[in-house]
Amino acid sequence: EAGVTQFPSHSVIEKGQTVTLRCDPISGHDNLYWYRRVMGKEIKFLLHFVKESKQDESGMPNNRFLAERTGGTYSTLKVQPAELEDSGVYFCASSLVDNSPLHFGNGTRLTVT
Amino acid sequence: KQEVTQIPAALSVPEGENLVLNCSFTDSAIYNLQWFRQDPGKGLTSLLLIQSSQREQTSGRLNASLDKSSGRSTLYIAASQPGDSATYLCASDNAGGTSYGKLTFGQGTILTVHP
Secondary structure, three states: OOOOEEEOOEEEEOOOOOEEEEEEOOOOOOEEEEEEEOOOOOOEEEEEEEOOEEEEOOOOOOOOEEEEOHHHOOEEEEEOOOOHHHOEEEEEEEEOOOOOOOEEOOOEEEEEO | OOOEEEEOOEEEEEOOOOEEEEEEEOOOOEEEEEEEEEOOOOOEEEEEEEEOOOOEEEEOOEEEEEEOOOOEEEEEEOOOOHHHOEEEEEEEEEOOOOOOOOEEEOOOEEEEEEO
16 A cells, blocks of 8 residues: 655745645545644644545645645645745645544655745 | 643663653543654654543554543653664644644654664
């Protein structure tokens, strides 16, 4: 069984540019989550999809962040325009059913210069 | 608002020792408590998940306990090995939210097991 895959593994962009991160969950997992870890801080929740619907997006920092999950398969997280404080590691996770373990991807390290 | 604290922040032990990692949380209204392992440059690997109605879970040399009333969980690692070296994270899945999987993480404990 393939795990959660994220692309790219690293991204370096300039302030004001746009970046799109992609996550492919484990096949059959309806729940998909985005988390991020900024330097020196703990990992924090961004949002949760159930299939293609946003179940909870209370952790999204502001309207520069847009997440989609068309067709309930892979998900994208777009940051537009990127700011310096957006730098960090963005993790995607999926789970099969509620109250089951989350399976995390290796993350995308985003650096905004 | 849930807060999760892990002690110690870092731990270095010789191979073979038994060790305990501590996690505390402020809000006892949780669905579950999860322990993860993270290796450098990698994602998080789920180790153990303890449901709110359970007291402990075991997997191989790992044993995790949960005491909701005191807001504490411990991860016990028996007969530590150099391959256990990693960052260990605990996270609570908080009840009262709109869904499962909205985890609150601690800062982690960096474990080094030297030969």
